[in-house]
Amino acid sequence: MNEREFKGFGGITLRADVHGMSDDPSVLLLHGGGQSRDVWQPAAEALVKAGRHVINLDLRGHGASDWASDGRYDFEAFVEDIRAVLAQLASRPVIIGAALGGWIAAAALGEDGGHLASGLVLADAPPEIDAQTALKVSDQLRLQIERTDVQAQFDPAFLRSMDLEHATGRITEAAHLLKLPVLFVRGAMSDLADSELAGRYVEQVETAEFAEIEDAGHHVAFDRADMFSAVVLDFLERRVPRFLPDYKQGSDARTLRDALGCFATGVTVVTTMSEENEPVGLTANSFTSVSLDPPLLLVCIAKTSTSLKVLEQAKHFAVNVLHIGQQPVSNAFARSGEDRFADTPWQRGLRDAPLLSGALANFECERFALHDGGDHVILVGQVERAKYEPRRDPLLYFKGKYRRLHFA
Ligand SMILES: Cc1cc2nc3c(=O)[nH]c(=O)nc-3n(C[C@H](O)[C@H](O)[C@H](O)COP(=O)(O)O)c2cc1C
The missing domain is CATH 3.40.50.1820 (Alpha/Beta hydrolase fold, catalytic domain)
Known part of the structure; x- marks a missing residue:
């Protein structure tokens, strides 16, 4: 003792x-x-x-x-x-x-x-x-x-x-x-x-x-x-068991989700413009930077996502990184059956992809590749333009919940 x-x-x-x-x-x-x-x-x-x-x-x-x-x-x-x-x-x-x-x-x-x-x-x-x-x-x-x-x-x-x-x-x-x-x-x-x-x-x-x-x-x-x-x-x-359950292929997917949720991320909204000239977008935290030369990034879009079709067809899309005040935006773009762009100010980017105003960062991309990713599609974009807001904190996502930065 x-x-x-x-x-x-x-x-x-x-x-x-x-x-x-x-x-x-x-x-x-x-x-x-x-x-x-x-x-x-x-x-x-x-x-x-x-x-x-x-x-x-x-x-x-x-x-x-x-x-x-x-x-x-x-x-x-x-x-x-x-x-x-x-x-x-x-x-x-x-x-x-x-x-x-x-x-x-x-x-x-x-x-x-x-x-x-x-x-x-x-x-x-x-x-x-x-x-x-x-x-x-x-x-x-x-x-x-x-x-x-x-x-x-x-x-x-x-x-x-x-x-x-x-x-x-x-x-x-x-x-x-x-x-x-x-x-x-x-x-x-x-x-x-x-x-x-x-x-x-x-x-x-x-x-x-x-x-x-x-x-x-x-x-x-x-x-x-x-x-x-x-x-x-x-x-x-x-x-509150001493030993937590572990995941083995084929076992409870919940445990796998929980394990994956241990990786803290930011939150983005991926946007594009449909052929009918309608803005389309969804919340995604599967964002990853891929390459600096050429400048590449990726997001994974569920095959069940109704936005996928438009995203797969679009030559251009944008990734908007959300700041701490944009939790309502994240929720709106993850809910179905509502006009996601109605309450969120946005403007068209260089190639028309919607850029959410005041986001922590906007990446305007040209589609670089599409890969099969199991029940998701991996969408790789080449960054044509990026801008960011230096004075704001990010909205974070960890273990299924929104979080804020905490400086130790
Ligand atoms: C924090 C957060 C992160 C998410 N990340 C992703 C993601 O990376 N890929 C994805 O396909 N869906 C993701 N979703 C779920 C979609 O936003 C949600 O299913 C949305 O309704 C899909 O819209 P759609 O069917 O209109 O495309 C996420 C949701 C939240 C709240």
């Missing part, structure tokens, strides 16, 4: 225990308010045995992490800490959060569309906390403070800043946006989340499943560590 430091929101130092092999898929453990990473000890051991790399973090003002000198223990500060920690990890972990740890993870991941993690386990982290429950939580924590044995575990200033009502609003809104595998584990005897409430939450999160552990209360991961670990490991093996 090693200790690792992270920079949190506002430069605060957060400390974590790190267990297991760094090449294994990682799990980030977030304890509840008023606790420390110690509560996860049994779960961390079980996870490492099951081949997971575990990062067990102390939240700000808790355990070995720094106490906030500016007193920032509001929900936002905790959420920003988690975002900062996730940005410092080499891979996207499954987050397992108890109570406050779960709430901040649910808010951070929901608001980010879940791109920052590969799964989420909420250990008795009810999404709605009414005023009465909030009081109960604070009272329990105050009682803890009075007990000398846990006094050093957290900064008492944290209690004064907790705004669970604000948190509830954010978590509930974020629930609809969560798209990653979610498991909600409830202690059957928990006084915080009744089953009905937990059930409602699970219904809101499309990808969520629910497990209840008998004989466990609010501290479900601690009360019945054995049961908790078993339920979580089962979830991980099913929904």
Whole structure:
């Protein structure tokens, strides 16, 4: 086991225990308010045995992490800490959060569309906390403070800043946006989340499943560590497996698509003018530069594409590279049954091929070759003219989703 430091929101130092092999898929453990990473000890051991790399973090003002000198223990500060920690990890972990740890993870991941993690386990982290429950939580924590044995575990200033009502609003809104595998584990005897409430939450999160552990209360991961670990490991093996399926010729094409989707690309719209003098175009990310001398590029057009016929016949075509603001253009040129050029300003190029105005780059091409490419046709063009816009960022496409540039 090693200790690792992270920079949190506002430069605060957060400390974590790190267990297991760094090449294994990682799990980030977030304890509840008023606790420390110690509560996860049994779960961390079980996870490492099951081949997971575990990062067990102390939240700000808790355990070995720094106490906030500016007193920032509001929900936002905790959420920003988690975002900062996730940005410092080499891979996207499954987050397992108890109570406050779960709430901040649910808010951070929901608001980010879940791109920052590969799964989420909420250990008795009810999404709605009414005023009465909030009081109960604070009272329990105050009682803890009075007990000398846990006094050093957290900064008492944290209690004064907790705004669970604000948190509830954010978590509930974020629930609809969560798209990653979610498991909600409830202690059957928990006084915080009744089953009905937990059930409602699970219904809101499309990808969520629910497990209840008998004989466990609010501290479900601690009360019945054995049961908790078993339920979580089962979830991980099913929904975030250690070994991903591989593709062999003839096997599930989905896996092949997913593997190909690991290659990040830009997005283009390939255009031409039909013999009837109508503009034709479709979204394509299969664009590749081929040769500098002669200047060649290619795009692959599906044989099912209705634009293919016109493209095969046309002597000239253009490739328009889209910028970050042109996601609607990409969508419009990938949807059928609409006038794709109606809402997108364009003008004719040298040889009439439509050039989308404001694109990141336009390549005006003469058809150089057509090759058979299985269920696609490889269209190779010789570039007659190219221009580009130096001040804009590209629209990116990765694993079936649009992305934006992120400078590390
Ligand atoms: C990001 C993105 C990339 C695409 N890349 C290609 C591509 O490279 N080749 C292709 O044939 N279709 C591609 N498509 C799908 C076509 O744009 C889509 O099927 C379109 O409706 C075809 O139009 P058409 O049938 O009018 O030609 C892509 C779609 C999207 C959203």
